[in-house]
Amino acid sequence: MEGYTILLVDDEPDVRAVYGEMLRREGYNVITAESAEDALFKVSSEKIDLMILDIKMRGKSGLEVLETLEKEKKKKNIPVILFTAYSSYQDEYTAWFADAYVVKSGDPTELKNEIKKLIGKNK
Numbered sequence: 001m002e003g004y005t006i007l008l009v010d011d012e013p014d015v016r017a018v019y020g021e022m023l024r025r026e027g028y029n030v031i032t033a034e035s036a037e038d039a040l041f042k043v044s045s046e047k048i049d050l051m052i053l054d055i056k057m058r059g060k061s062g063l064e065v066l067e068t069l070e071k072e073k074k075k076k077n078i079p080v081i082l083f084t085a086y087s088s089y090q091d092e093y094t095a096w097f098a099d100a101y102v103v104k105s106g107d108p109t110e111l112k113n114e115i116k117k118l119i120g121k122n123k
Contacts, residue, residue, distance in 0.1 A: 004049040004119055005029040009039040009065070010083075011057040015104075019052070022108055028115075036060030040068060048078050050119055052111070053098070055084040066097040079118035083111065 006028045010016050016032045023030045031046060033039040036059055042048070055062040062082060069080075079099040100114040 003029070005031060005047060006115070007031050007033060007039065007042055007046070007048045007051045007078075009033045009036075009051065009057075009062065010054040011035060011059075012054075015054070019108070019111075023115075026112065026115075036062070036065045036068075039065050043069065043078065050115060051078055051080045052083045052115075053080055055082055070097050081111070081114050081118065 004027075006023055008016055008020055008023065008030055009032070010019075011034055013034070016034070020030045020032055031042055031048070033042050036057060039051070039053070043051070053062040053065060062084070066080060066082075069078075080097070081100040081102055082098040083102050083104060085104045099118055102111050102114055
């Protein structure tokens with residue numbers, strides 16, 4: 001999976017650090033963003049192969065990021081994994097814009113599997 005760039009969006013520095021390092025060990029290039037605004041800027045200025053997006057963040061939520069990307073047609077075939085501690089958002093209308101929904105846990109297996117599945121579809 002070398003050469004693939006993942007944008008990891010989470011307002012918690014520890015989450016960005018831990019999951020960013022895990023993804024780097026898997027061979028991915030990782031770019032991080034700490035806010036919705038930062039994520040939207042990086043989507044428009046970087047080549048992103050996949051986005052991992054937290055829902056509950058300070059300021060705008062991850063669902064608002066998804067909605068903005070869809071409205072402005074900026075998603076550019078970038079698969080998006082909603083990555084959250086809350087399973088209750090799965091039924092939100094804007095969550096349907098995401099390609100996958102993964103609940104955060106101590107075991108990263110589901111996240112890794114979704115990444116491999118979505119990057120394989122996209123290339």
